[in-house]
Structures are given as C-alpha cells and as structure tokens.
Amino acid sequence: MGYIKNIPHENRLRLAEQVSIQPGQVVSKTLAQNKAVSLTIFAFDKDEEISTHASHGDAMVTVLEGTGKFTVDGKEYILEAGETLVMPAGKPHAVYGQEAFKMLLTVIFPLEG
Numbered sequence: 561m562g563y564i565k566n567i568p569h570e571n572r573l574r575l576a577e578q579v580s581i582q583p584g585q586v587v588s589k590t591l592a593q594n595k596a597v598s599l600t601i602f603a604f605d606k607d608e609e610i611s612t613h614a615s616h617g618d619a620m621v622t623v624l625e626g627t628g629k630f631t632v633d634g635k636e637y638i639l640e641a642g643e644t645l646v647m648p649a650g651k652p653h654a655v656y657g658q659e660a661f662k663m664l665l666t667v668i669f670p671l672e673g
Contacts, residue, residue, distance in 0.1 A: 563592055563594075564591050564599070565590070565591060565592065566578075566589050566590065566591055567589075567591060575664055576601075576624040576625045576662045579601045579602065579662060580603055581603040581604070581605055581660045581662070582605060583605055584605055584608065585605055585608060586603070586604050586605070586608045586609070586610060586657075587602065588601065588602045588603075595671075596669055596671060597669065598617070598666070598669070599665070599666050599667075600665045601624070601664050601665070602655075602662065602664075602665060603660075603661075603662045604626075604628065604655070604657035604662070604663075605657055605660050606657050606659050606660045607656075608656075608657045609654060609655060609656040609657065610654060610655045611654055612631070612652050613652065613653070613654070614649075614650055614651060614653070615647075615649060615650075616649055616650065616669065617667040617669035617670065618646060618647070618648055618649050618667065619649075619653065619665060619666070619667045620644060620645070620646045620665070620666045620667075620668075621639070621644065621645050621647070621655070621663050621664070621665050622642075622643070622644045622663060622664045622666075623639045623641050623643050623644075623661060623662070623663050624641060624662040624663055625641050625661055625662040626640075626641065626657075626658075626659050626660050626662060627639065627640050627641075627658045627659050627661055628655060628656065628658055628661045628663060629657075629658045630645055630653065630654070630655055630656075631653060631654045631655075632647045632648075632653045633651040633652060634652075638658060641661075
C-alpha cells in the first residue's frame with residue numbers, strides 16, 4: 561500500500577493535469593494526509609477563493625498553472641506558474657484566483673511529543 565493516493569504510481573505525469581478547473585469552484589484532490597504532512601493539488605476558477613484562515617503547520621504552495629494571489633498576514637503575493645511561497649504556521653493566509661490557476665499545497669505539521 562502506498563502513502564500517496566489518487567494518482568498513478570510509477571508513471572510520468574503532470575500534476576496540473578490531475579485536477580480540472582470547474583466553473584465557479586475550487587476543486588481539490590488530496591494526495592497524502594497524515595499527522596506529519598498534507599499534500600493536495602487545487603484548481604481555482606477565476607475569482608474563486610479560500611478565505612483567511614491559519615494552520616498549525618507551515619504551508620508551502622507551488623503554482624502549477626496560471627496566476628494566484630496569496631495573502632499572508634495582510635501582505636499580498638502574486639505567484640505565477642513555477643513559483644513557490646511558504647506561508648508560516650500560525651499566520652493568517654488566504655488564496656484567490658487572480659485568474660484560473662492550479663497549485664500544489666504541501667503542509668508540514670509539527671511533531672508533538
């Protein structure tokens with residue numbers, strides 16, 4: 561049994577092709593989820609968003625296609641395909657579809673005790 565799910569193993573693939581942009585939606589596909597890490601790909605239609613929230617883990621986003629706007633602790637960052645941003649644990653952040661775009665989200669959680 562593999563730890564990464566919902567995508568084929570031992571095959572070349574493009575992550576951006578594993579999730580589709582849907583009108584008026586934010587679509588996500590979880591690839592891994594446990595106490596230490598969360599790995600999810602997202603597709604945002606233009607003007608769709610995930611409102612401000614915080615995580616107890618460091619969140620790293622990598623834009624796969626298009627352009628997204630990320631707001632971290634009140635500061636805006638515009639990221640294009642191939643660019644990455646780390647949103648530190650505990651800082652409020654939000655994601656907005658500046659245009660339709662896709663991203664990979666990796667969250668690393670602290671190991672308790």
